[in-house]
Amino acid sequence: DSGVTQTPKHLITATGQRVTLRCSPRSGDLSVYWYQQSLDQGLQFLIHYYNGEERAKGNILERFSAQQFPDLHSELNLSSLELGDSALYFCASSASPGPYGYTFGSGTRLTVV
């Protein structure tokens, strides 16, 4: 257990639907990052939150949004889902700036049918 909790682990939904992915960072970590990994691809940065504030956006579609709550958990909302949104979505957290890498959650496997 890495200490970063992502739910659900698997999600199957139809095109056009909306889903919410949830992430609880490791205890004490203020930063949460979301990444998308399509089949056999690298990780694409979506968005970064630090202590409730959006810090950076990557290639995140307008159909996607995220937020970080006062208890530091984060949610990634995906709407008007398309087949191409099928991917593994990772949440990662880090303690502070500096040489720390991420601690990753186990990911949410989203399948859009």
Added chain:
Amino acid sequence: AQTVTQSQPEMSVQEAETVTLSCTYDTSESNYYLFWYKQPPSRQMILVIRQEAYKQQNATENRFSVNFQKAAKSFSLKISDSQLGDTAMYFCAFKHGGYQKVTFGTGTKLQVIP
């Protein structure tokens, strides 16, 4: 924007042998950090090793070591005494100082052959 390049999509190595995975990166910054992550078939992302750019000494973690060539912007990973459990996708990653995001390479798929 920084880029990370892994030019070896797939590699294989015999069990107990040594293998080196290559990575190059591009940045104009002087303060940055480099990482290697492992993603086994379980899909969990696991931090293998990290290197701070200001440190000249190459990082080592048990059987894993890096060859950090700052002037060449090269950061290769050497796995010694390869084990079957090393079979995984390996991602090279880069991060500027501060709260910057981590940028990942496209990965090298390593197969350890018994």
